Amino acid sequence: MTDADPTTAPTRPLASMSPAGRTTLRAVAVVILAIAALAIAACGSDPANSSGPVAATLKEHTVSLSRDTAKAGSVTFQIKNEGAMTHEFVVFKTDLAPDALPLDEEGAVDEKGEGVEFMDERENIKPGDTVALTLDLPAGNYVVLCNLEDHYKQGMYKAVTVTD
Ligand SMILES: [Cu+2]
Numbered sequence: 001m002t003d004a005d006p007t008t009a010p011t012r013p014l015a016s017m018s019p020a021g022r023t024t025l026r027a028v029a030v031v032i033l034a035i036a037a038l039a040i041a042a043c044g045s046d047p048a049n050s051s052g053p054v055a056a057t058l059k060e061h062t063v064s065l066s067r068d069t070a071k072a073g074s075v076t077f078q079i080k081n082e083g084a085m086t087h088e089f090v091v092f093k094t095d096l097a098p099d100a101l102p103l104d105e106e107g108a109v110d111e112k113g114e115g116v117e118f119m120d121e122r123e124n125i126k127p128g129d130t131v132a133l134t135l136d137l138p139a140g141n142y143v144v145l146c147n148l149e150d151h152y153k154q155g156m157y158k159a160v161t162v163t164d
Pocket residue numbers: 086087088146147148151156
């Protein structure tokens with residue numbers, strides 16, 4: 001930011017202000033600049049951006065993602081359990097509808113079921129814990145979910161699309 005040019009500015013309120021007034025104005029400008037810098041930094045985690053870790057939040061009984069797309073290759077999920085129960089985070093590659101994965105006798109997703117390919121998981125994520133899971137994912141359709149008890153059936157899943 002530069003000070004207004006007195007030769008081109010139509011009015012010059014600064015020129016008639018007391019030195020104290022100018023100092024206050026300058027301080028306000030510094031604060032505005034600081035806020036602008038923070039806003040620019042926040043743009044680094046633009047949800048539309050397909051690179052960088054995907055933040056996943058687990059609760060009873062939802063999975064929330066900072067974005068549902070990722071670029072093929074190394075994909076990291078930063079998983080936080082904000083719930084009151086222990087959860088897990090399982091990644092399946094599948095072209096099935098996210099709410100129609102094959103179930104086992106207990107009502108959990110059958111990790112060896114037809115139409116799903118188990119990729120990797122982080123188990124036993126305690127309330128308040130944050131863990132990372134990095135996988136090498138080819139392009140395709142995925143579902144991430146919690147497969148403890150009937151948490152999947154309760155709604156703990158989200159679709160993720162990985163593109164080249
Ligand atoms: Cu769970």
